[in-house]
Amino acid sequence: MSASPIKITSLVKDYEKLRAVDNVSFEMKRGEIFGLLGPNGAGKTTLISTIVTLEEPTSGTVEVFGHDVAREPSLTKTLTGFVPQELIHHGYFDVEEIMTFHSGYFGLRRNKERIDWLLQKLSLYEHRKKKVKQLSGGMKRRLLIAKALVHDPKVLLLDEPTAGVDIELREQLWSFVSELKSQGLSILLTTHYIQEAEQLCDRVGIIQKGKLRRVGPTRELIKELTxxxxxxxxxxxxxxxxxxxxxxxxxxxxxxxxxxxxxxxxxxxxxxxxxxxxxxxxxxxxGSLEDALKRVLGDEAAQLSPAPAIDPGGQP
Ligand SMILES: Nc1ncnc2c1ncn2[C@@H]1O[C@H](COP(=O)(O)OP(=O)(O)OP(=O)(O)O)[C@@H](O)[C@H]1O
Ligand SMILES: [Mg+2]
The missing domain is CATH 3.30.70 (Alpha-Beta Plaits)
Structure with missing residues (x-):
């Protein structure tokens, strides 16, 4: 697999009158952590949703390791792990059951060792017998991450993985993300924690009103813009x-x-x-990445502060 983990070409996504993603092109490099940064409503989630085929692009293409996601949705699903921004509830099942069911979706059996490893890494092992509805918001988010990794994907997409996660667990989570990178996983993430993105991301893309305003190695962008x-x-x-x-x-x-x-x-x-x-x-x-973002985004930079956890609740 020599192709880029994710290659996006001239991608446009319209919601009726709104152009949520406006002619975006970029290519991830293998083994990197790529941060997609921008204010609320910039189009980050929409862009990720088209990569994981939850949304159909209005025009343009998305390729995962050289495979067009529109033509080969099942193959691209096995190559990608996806952690959505919004928390979902899984009714009355416990953590371990969720992991086992999700493994079944990918035809995996007898993978208890990997499940236990993931639960331990994400500080969920001691909660493995808890029903999902008994978990806190931060635990639910970590369960989503464990679930996204169960089938050993080659590229991981994390949409606000640390929203609603306290500072200590956030540090643990980022260090786990670095460990995954050192194992060869390519990672695309969005976050409103810009200082943490500066530490973690090899390259970043700055998105505003659907347009990719800048893309480049984190240090080089900081140097250029601040x-x-x-x-x-x-x-x-x-x-x-x-x-x-x-x-x-x-x-x-x-x-x-x-x-x-x-x-x-x-x-x-x-x-x-x-x-x-x-x-x-x-x-x-x-100069910091935050200064660089302020320079690119102007007045909109004020909206970069961390978004509160989104937990729609109420679902069975
Ligand atoms: N299903 C939808 N139907 C109509 N408009 C939508 C839909 N999903 C998103 N939008 C709009 O598209 C724009 C981009 O939203 P998106 O969720 O991609 O932003 P974001 O960068 O992820 O923001 P945040 O930082 O708040 O998560 C927003 O104006 C949003 O209101
Ligand atoms: Mg979003």
Whole structure:
């Protein structure tokens, strides 16, 4: 299998008058964690839904390891594992039963060892005899992840896997995702936790109003889209602001400069004609993925804060 885990070409999805996905093309690389980031309503879930054939594209194609999902839906289902954003309920079955039934869907039997491993990894083992309706929102989400992995898929799609999961379990979950990556799994995820995406994702795509605004390696995008701040605290308060295009603001003896990522503090001091003896302290704040998103999304960046857990409830 040398083809890309997911290749999307000129994908459009219309809901009546709304263009939810607007001519999106991108290709995942094998073995990477790819983060699809954007504000609420940007089209992330719609895009993922077309990959897993829950939605039919208006136009364009989706290929999973070189197979067109529209032509070979069953094969592509066995190659993919999918964790939906919305929690679903499975009535009165317990965790272990859900895992066994779901294995049956893929024709798998005698896979207790894998099921136990997944339940342990997702901190669900001690809850395996609990009925799904007795699980908390965070446990239900972890069960969805266990379920999506039962048939050992080659690409995993996680739509907001940590919504409603507390910080400690979130860390465990991300470290499990990294472990899956090290085993060769390719992973596409959406998240509103941008700092966590920065740590985890090899590449990211920034989506806004259905359009893929940017795609690239996380570090390169940060470098391209953000500036670093160098804060210079002088021993004596300068009588006037420095006449440098890099100077941003001053608070007393503290001067803040914005520099390109390639410019070090030494270069900055040289360009200002400052002697190190005049400087009391130096600190550097590197640009973050959050800064990069703010730059691309403008006013809409405010909507990036984590969405609350979605738990429709009430279903049998
Ligand atoms: N079944 C549907 N019918 C009509 N419109 C829909 C449907 N599903 C989604 N939409 C609309 O499509 C747009 C994209 O929604 P989508 O759920 O893909 O966004 P998202 O990026 O996943 O947002 P969030 O971060 O809130 O999960 C939104 O305007 C949404 O209201
Ligand atoms: Mg969504």
């Amino acid at each position: 500036k670093r701040e160098i804060i210079v605290r002088m021993k004596q308060e300068p009588s006037s602001d420095p006449a440098s295009p890099l100077f941003m603001r001053r608070r007393g003896s503290e001067l803040v400069f914005q520099t390109p990522a390639s410019m070090g503090a030494g270069d900055l001091l040289d360009s200002l004609g400052y002697d190190l003896k005049q400087v009391a302290d130096l600190s550097i704040r590197e």
